[in-house]
Each structure stands twice: as C-alpha cells, then as structure tokens.
Amino acid sequence: MVDSELTKLRRARARVHANLRKLEPLIASYYAKAADLEARIQALAPELNLPPRRYAPNPVFARGELPRLAMSILRAAGKPLSTREVAVRALAAKGVTLPDRRTLKVTRLRLQNTFSAWQKRGLTVRVGSGREGKRGLAQDLGPGIGQFLIKS
The missing domain is CATH 1.20.5 (Single alpha-helices involved in coiled-coils or other helix-helix interfaces)
Structure with a gap:
C-alpha cells in the first residue's frame, strides 16, 4: 500500500x-x-x-535604530517615561501595534541596557525607583529634580 x-x-x-x-x-x-x-x-x-557571540539580528529594528528612536521618543515626550512606554511607542513607530510578549520583552531589555549606558554617560537620568522608575533626558529635567534621582 x-x-x-x-x-x-x-x-x-x-x-x-x-x-x-x-x-x-x-x-x-x-x-x-x-x-x-x-x-x-x-x-x-x-x-x-x-568578543561576544554574534546573535541573530533583531527582526523589527535595524542596527542602531532602537537607540535613535528611543532618544527621539524621549525628546518628543518632554517628560520621563517608563522603559515599557518607550518600548511600546518604538514598536508602534515601526508598525508593530500589538507586539507579542517576547518582542516586547526583548525590546524593553535592550532599552534598559541602552538607558543604563546613557546614564553612565550623563545623557539620561532615572526618576523614581522600582516599577515606578522612569527615564528622562538629563537636560530636559532641569534643576530641582535631583531629589528624585536614584544613584545606581
């Protein structure tokens, strides 16, 4: 058969x-x-x-595109935003309006690493702590915000 x-x-x-x-x-x-x-x-x-291992490229963002997009989102907002908010806005700007959990998590983690590096360089600051923590541009926050900064 x-x-x-x-x-x-x-x-x-x-x-x-x-x-x-x-x-x-x-x-x-x-x-x-x-x-x-x-x-x-x-x-x-x-x-x-x-040197680190080479990983597969990000399917949503081109090389260096996410940091540039995150910086423009923070500039346009004019106020501190949570990493999750920046990730959702960046994905929406790329046409991903309903991201799955993995895509959102990968984007959020990459943004956290980017924001940490920028904070070391003095470009961004963290306002608040824990889940309520937000990231903002250092020059946009102005004087008087130092009382809310977390030292990391």
Missing part, C-alpha cells in the same frame, strides 16, 4: 523531532564547554576582552 503525502510528512516530522531530542544535550554540553573555556581564559588573562 502506498503511503499518502500526509503520512510521509508526519513521519518526516517525527524523525526531525527525534533528531532534535538527540542534539539538544549535545548543544547544552557545547554551551557548558564554551563557558568553561571562557572562564579558564579569563583566569589566565583577566585583561583580555573576549
């Missing part, structure tokens, strides 16, 4: 999943080996700066 096309595809799918199940422990062991090697290199030469 000849197998139907659907049966062939289902069997192929089962084989792929079986192969993935076999390879996942191998991948985990490679991650562990890489971490061990990097720790051993850092122990021998702590001044050596190892």
